[in-house]
Amino acid sequence: MKMRKPKRRLFSLTLRQQNTLAGYLFSLPFILGFLFVFLYPTILSAVFSFNELVITKTGYELKYVGLENYRHVFRVHPTFIRDLTETTINMLSQAFWILVFSFFAAIILNQNFRGRLIARAVLFLPIVMASGIILKIEARDYMTGILEYGMESVSAFLVTPALSVYLSKFQLPDALITNILAAIESLPNIIRSSGIQILVLLAGLQAIPRSLYEASEVEGATGWENFWLITLPMVSPLILTNIVYTIVDYFTSTSNLIVSNIRAAAFGTLGYGIGSAMSWVYFGVIGGILVITFVIFSRLVFYHE
Amino acid sequence: MGVMEHRLHWKRSLFRYGWSLARAVILIGVCYIVIFPVLSKLASSFMSRSDLWDTTVAWIPRHPTLRNYELAWNYMNYPTAFWNSVKLAVLVSALQLASSTLVGYGIARFHFKGAKVLFTLAIITLVVPPELFIIPLYLNFRYFDFLGLLPVQLNFINTVWPAVITAATCTGPRNGLFIYIMRQYFKGMPRDLEEAAYVDGAGAFRTFSKIMLPAAVPAMVTVFLFAFVWQWNDYYMTQMFYSSATTLPMMLDKLPNSVLGMRWEASLPETSLLNNTGSLLLIAPLVILYVFLQRFFVESVQRTGITGQ
Structure with a gap:
């Protein structure tokens, strides 16, 4: 792509065509990667899910088995469907609390107070720490288990009963109370998985033009009204971003039950075919949930242009 | 009137103090929860075996020892593993940065039909669980013949090539996020900058490298830091394609087995x-880096327009 001599080039390529060509050239790394490193293996995995894969000396051979792998996943596998339901339900409740917490934390971190820098540094620490090998090791660690248990049991024995008595006074539905109590018990987990979400919302809060608040102050609006009429609508696109990020992060985390199921199947005795079938069922569920969230929330999102 | 105003003022400042107090309590609690695992690791790293069975020891070891550090340092082969980790993380994150900057610029600043589609596809790569394609990808790297174009099949497993190829083509883990960050940043830059360069007769690539790139440094720093940290801690991809690598996460995973032998379980x-x-030894370099860079890190993320505005 040379545009050094625009006069001569203009005869052969219009400005629009030049633009398109340059755009594609810049995007070339991703186009190649998408086709060969992402799409091609993904299609292969769809093919695998209808086949039995046998490793030979020169590569691998496929034996067509139709829907047999999917039948195995749904009918024969002892825990897959149960694990899938459990993971999905956990995800929904955890995602909800992560969103609430990260919103609250971002608003607090956006205020002016002494020690704000330290508080921010600490809250973003999990982004640096809680990934990869550390998560894997903590999941099976003896000591962490005991200490976490100690922490959870404090809330289980002290906070939870008192709170459940208190909550029951409000005549809330039982399911909601159970959900709130479960959230309190997994609070450490929720806080530690909120780093990126807080960062995104905090950046959004800081991007709201000051002039909006100044104008509303002239009109005599209260802080409460400001929150509902300015802050919330202005960060609503980011709330959608956060919802999607949270769902994806939960579903693709390696400590997740289904992910370990898939790995056990693919690299264990069940074989690649069944592993692929499991991944596709799993992807179907994720995709479905994402589409539903998008349809519901994109109506509520406000875009300030 | 005076009394009313006074009362209102009094009420307001009471409310403000109350809120400050509540905020402090909440923040201290939350920070405690975040720091808790680090503290517990720190405490137990100085414990000797007898402290583990001693029920009076909760945090402070009765017989503090450096033996754990000695063992971990020696068996992880720390200096070598550290250096290998640095090399791999710098290589991978530099490639990820280069590719996602180019692609982010391409889909943000040129108006062509495919731009929106490419952006959507980048988000899709972020959403698809790697398990879906990791096995065929493994087979592709195991029997690499570039879709039958190469006369021989190369075995890329246990080489650095899978990491290089995925990083250079924006298809490593969470690369979609980097494209997203760069695209949002370039979208937010003023048009006049580029137009002035075009009027002066600079080509698309020259405009990019001389005008746009220097202005995009904050976003690039963010991408590089994210990429570096994730690659530094990465176990999943390394273990899959490069299991002979002696990076810190790989050594850490093997540590109990290499010290205690078969009885580790x-x-x-x-x-x-x-x-x-x-x-602790794995994250120590990151934490040191973080302490020095966190101000820059937080601020640069705020300036990157990760916010989509």
């Missing part, structure tokens, strides 16, 4: 001591 407390100490 039976001696959970000792395993735990080693794991905790090893984890």
